Amino acid sequence: MGEGEADLARLRLIRSPRIGPVTYRQLIARFGTAQAALEALPALAMRGGGAAPVIAEIAAVRREMAAAAKLGARYLFLGDADYPPLLAELENAPAAMLVRGQAALARRPCVAMVGARNASAAACRFARQLAQGLAEAGATVVSGLARGVDTAAHLGSIGGGTIGVIASGIDIAFPPENRELQERVANEGLLIAEQPPGTEPLARHFPSRNRIIAGLAQGTVVVEAAPRSGSLITARIAAEAGREVMAVPGSPLDPRAQGCNLLIREGATLVQNVEDILEAIRPIDLRAVRSPVREFDGEPAAEPDDAGRRRVEDLLGPVPVPVDELIRQAGLPAAAVQLVLLELELAGRLERHAGGRVSLV
Secondary structure (H helix, E strand, O other), X not given: OOHHHHHHHHHXXXXXXXXOHHXXXXXXXXXXXXXXXXXXXXXXXXXXXXXXXXXXOHHHHHHHHHHHHHOOOEEEEOOOOXXXXXXXXOOOOOOEEEEEEOHHHHHOOEXXXXXXXXXXXXXXXXXXXXXXXXXXXXXXXXXXXXXXXXHXXXXXXXXXXXXXXXXXXXXXXXXXXXXXXXXXXXXXXXXXXXXXXXXXXXXXXXXXXXXXXXXXXXXXXXXXXXXXXXXXXXXXXXXXXXXXXXXXXXXXXXXXXXXXXXXXXXXXXXXOOHHHHHHHHOOOOHHHOOOOOOOOOOOOOOOOOHHHHHHHHHHOOOOOEEXXXXXXXXXXXXXXHHHHHHHHHHOOOEEEEOOOEEEEO
16 A cells, blocks of 8 residues: 555544544554454444444545645654654644644654733743744744743744644634734644534634644643633643643732642742743753654454453443553453453443543444
């Protein structure tokens, strides 16, 4: 199978319903190639007790690939040599991303910078200065091209290295007033979108965008944020991935500083300048990061018998439970439990939740 046909098969698998990032990774690890996984889907779903999942049509995927090429974008697939290595460490790393610009920027030391959309003028000025200093020190600044702190971070770092991650298709600017900035990021830095071209920035896409921002970076800096904001979600994702979480302290009288002060109280590193950030991320050595996931990793594990499948399914219910706990209580090899979960998910009977938890639908 040629490279173009292999990419077509990978994108068909990714765009098929019920195939999320975790499922994609497990299918490739088990079957070696996307084409082999596509051929195996009906049998897997049948063993899970459901109908075969609908597979993305070849014509629709070809149209998407043509649209991406027309926009000057290219695909980065999980397992590609130039896929960002730190992002590949996430269990739910994007199986495919569309990018415009310099992909090499994602392989430099990266620092994510996030904050309030309605940030104060002082916070935006400080974020811009921090981003400029980080870029001058050789770091790439990652943010989400939103209003406020995100915009300031890109403006400060665009001359030295910036990555913009958006929740829409790569051809749609949100907010609209950042269209020119988004184009500059694509031309002078790197623009990343997980959604297909033409996708509007729906609310459910932003948490997915935030995991990419946090996953690309060795550390995340929160400049100004209210409690329960998207910026704190990004910080939480960074912490769960074992990355550094940093926050700029603010006045207790300003509601926009409460999120940062809360992070510091909970153990985030207090930072006040570029040197503080560089010191916080310096202990991580990129040479210690494992290589991106390979297309195929060893021989498939032995399949569980019917009794094993029933044991795993009996342990599941409507309340999300960690997969590690399932493996412990089932008394089966981890690969066997993961296969049962994969079959149930493809049958439409399993739902995956944050933190590696699963439940029956």
